[in-house]
Amino acid sequence: MKRYVIVGNGTAAVGCIEGIRSVDKTGEITVVSEEKHPVYSRPLISYYLENKTDLARMKYRGDGFYDENGCRVLYGRRAVAADPDQKRVTLDDGAVLPYDSLCAATGSRPFVPPFEGLESVRHRYTFMTLDDALALEKALTKQTRVLIVGAGLIGLKCAEGILDRVADVTVCDLADRVLSSILDADGAAVVQRHLEAKGLRLLLGDSVIRFDGDTAVMKSGKTVVFDVLVLAVGVRANVELVKSMNGAIDRGILVDVHMATDVPGVYAAGDCAEGYDASIGKPRVLAILPNAYMQGYTAGVNMAGGAAAFDNAIPMNSIGFCGLHVMTAGAYDGEQVEEKQDGALKRFFIKDNLLKGFILIGAVERAGIYTALIRDRVPLDTVDFGFARKTASNIIYSPQIRRKKFGSVV
Amino acid sequence: MKRVYVNEEWCLGCHLCEYNCAFANSGERDMVRALKGKKIFPRIHVEGDEKITFAVSCRHCTDPICIKSCIAGAISKQDGVVKIDRTKCVGCLTCVLVCPYGALAPGENGTMQKCELCLENSCGAPACVTGCPNRAIVYEERSDAQ
Numbered sequence: 001m002k003r004y005v006i007v008g009n010g011t012a013a014v015g016c017i018e019g020i021r022s023v024d025k026t027g028e029i030t031v032v033s034e035e036k037h038p039v040y041s042r043p044l045i046s047y048y049l050e051n052k053t054d055l056a057r058m059k060y061r062g063d064g065f066y067d068e069n070g071c072r073v074l075y076g077r078r079a080v081a082a083d084p085d086q087k088r089v090t091l092d093d094g095a096v097l098p099y100d101s102l103c104a105a106t107g108s109r110p111f112v113p114p115f116e117g118l119e120s121v122r123h124r125y126t127f128m129t130l131d132d133a134l135a136l137e138k139a140l141t142k143q144t145r146v147l148i149v150g151a152g153l154i155g156l157k158c159a160e161g162i163l164d165r166v167a168d169v170t171v172c173d174l175a176d177r178v179l180s181s182i183l184d185a186d187g188a189a190v191v192q193r194h195l196e197a198k199g200l201r202l203l204l205g206d207s208v209i210r211f212d213g214d215t216a217v218m219k220s221g222k223t224v225v226f227d228v229l230v231l232a233v234g235v236r237a238n239v240e241l242v243k244s245m246n247g248a249i250d251r252g253i254l255v256d257v258h259m260a261t262d263v264p265g266v267y268a269a270g271d272c273a274e275g276y277d278a279s280i281g282k283p284r285v286l287a288i289l290p291n292a293y294m295q296g297y298t299a300g301v302n303m304a305g306g307a308a309a310f311d312n313a314i315p316m317n318s319i320g321f322c323g324l325h326v327m328t329a330g331a332y333d334g335e336q337v338e339e340k341q342d343g344a345l346k347r348f349f350i351k352d353n354l355l356k357g358f359i360l361i362g363a364v365e366r367a368g369i370y371t372a373l374i375r376d377r378v379p380l381d382t383v384d385f386g387f388a389r390k391t392a393s394n395i396i397y398s399p400q401i402r403r404k405k406f407g408s409v410v
Numbered sequence: 411m412k413r414v415y416v417n418e419e420w421c422l423g424c425h426l427c428e429y430n431c432a433f434a435n436s437g438e439r440d441m442v443r444a445l446k447g448k449k450i451f452p453r454i455h456v457e458g459d460e461k462i463t464f465a466v467s468c469r470h471c472t473d474p475i476c477i478k479s480c481i482a483g484a485i486s487k488q489d490g491v492v493k494i495d496r497t498k499c500v501g502c503l504t505c506v507l508v509c510p511y512g513a514l515a516p517g518e519n520g521t522m523q524k525c526e527l528c529l530e531n532s533c534g535a536p537a538c539v540t541g542c543p544n545r546a547i548v549y550e551e552r553s554d555a556q
């Protein structure tokens with residue numbers, strides 16, 4: 001019987017378990033879970049603070065998930081060493097787990113820059129795990145003034161989640177715009193105006209020079225007085241386990257389209273992994289949930305002796321901020337084509353007869369039709385893109401293609 | 411399994427499927443009470459241009475990308491039917507971003523809803539099919555090869 005060890009217990013681990021079980025119903029699966037919770041939907045922690053969900057509904061899988069899949073879960077344990085020759089992993093309590101194949105689904109951790117005076121801040125938090133959210137929740141009252149460092153996806157979702165339960169929220173970022181990793185200047189300006197209208201205070205193009213207790217001194221000379229600090233500057237992939245086995249590392253653990261590392265029998269998936277990004281044709285860490293699941297599933301199938309490849313991964317995000325929906329996908333490379341309707345914005349990036357990427361703000365209906373054009377590399381001269389740029393619709397396809405899509409099993 | 415298929419040559423673009431869908435999922439017994447004067451949120455919608463129209467609803471794919479992408483773990487497959495647990499959905503619209511058919515749209519409260527083939531409501535079989543005046547929408551078994 002094959003022995004599988006999965007280090008990590010998030011979305012990639014679930015994908016891995018389900019991938020293994022699609023091939024091998026009986027092998028022994030052991031999951032090493034540093035968090036003391038069964039798998040939960042991590043991107044929902046901001047919705048939890050916003051009272052849009054609760055701990056019961058945040059369960060990513062049903063209560064019987066591990067039992068039904070024959071998994072042993074070791075909660076509160078960390079893998080501290082691994083021996084690729086003997087094929088075994090050592091845990092922090094000294095336990096040794098032998099494996100035939102191993103998946104590193106170790107995720108990422110918040111990056112905390114060495115700010116001067118950071119230790120003088122009494123209430124400081126990061127915002128990544130359920131425990132982070134629960135700890136932050138305890139520190140918040142209607143009178144709390146919050147400073148969030150980082151106006152990226154994590155910082156802004158945190159801001160949205162707590163906006164209505166505190167006195168005020170200020171978000172600062174070194175970048176001169178919000179969501180600088182996924183939006184261009186115009187798009188960011190739309191989101192910024194919306195957030196400011198909802199009461200969020202933004203300090204952009206400015207950074208903290210030092211903390212002095214409850215005061216942040218900014219580069220611009222401004223000061224921000226706060227009760228609670230949230231650090232959402234960025235994340236770092238947890239690569240250490242595979243690095244200790246001399247696996248190739250870049251910004252994440254390097255994997256091929258089968259999710260195999262260059263260490264025999266060792267795979268990696270999720271936010272810790274750096275796989276092939278089809279939108280740029282190069283490896284890149286794509287720290288998004290759909291990618292974590294699909295990488296995990298691919299790894300699982302291959303670990304169990306099946307054959308799976310995940311070769312059409314692209315960055316994509318669907319995210320709402322205080323009622324405004326933003327969707328982005330692919331690479332912002334090529335000629336720009338733009339549609340503006342009633343305050344909404346659609347911007348497409350076209351190159352070599354292919355849709356390479358898009359930014360949609362406020363007009364997101366049926367956006368998956370656009371995403372499919374990117375992922376499936378559909379030549380744009382075979383569809384009516386003139387129609388599509390205004391309205392995402394299946395009318396853009398030929399009747400033959402439509403018959404296939406809507407007249408057969410897909 | 412039986413799925414909903416469309417024959418666009420027969421579609422009149424009458425949008426009755428949308429009304430029948432909204433009624434079937436309203437929980438009301440009277441169509442007028444369920445729909446009159448209200449904005450409807452059907453799980454099937456008619457697309458097209460001046461010449462061609464056709465209805466689009468969930469394809470119940472063999473390998474659904476919406477399930478893999480849902481950040482809340484709210485979408486699952488049960489006996490081949492792709493279902494959504496609306497109590498878990500937080501309305502992030504990631505499923506809208508990934509569905510290649512554009513088959514999903516949010517309901518009135520902002521959480522997602524989708525075609526579940528009327529198996530859970532009182533109809534027992536897709537109301538869009540039953541009510542289609544020109545048999546442009548059918549509910550039948552087709553093989554993968556077709």
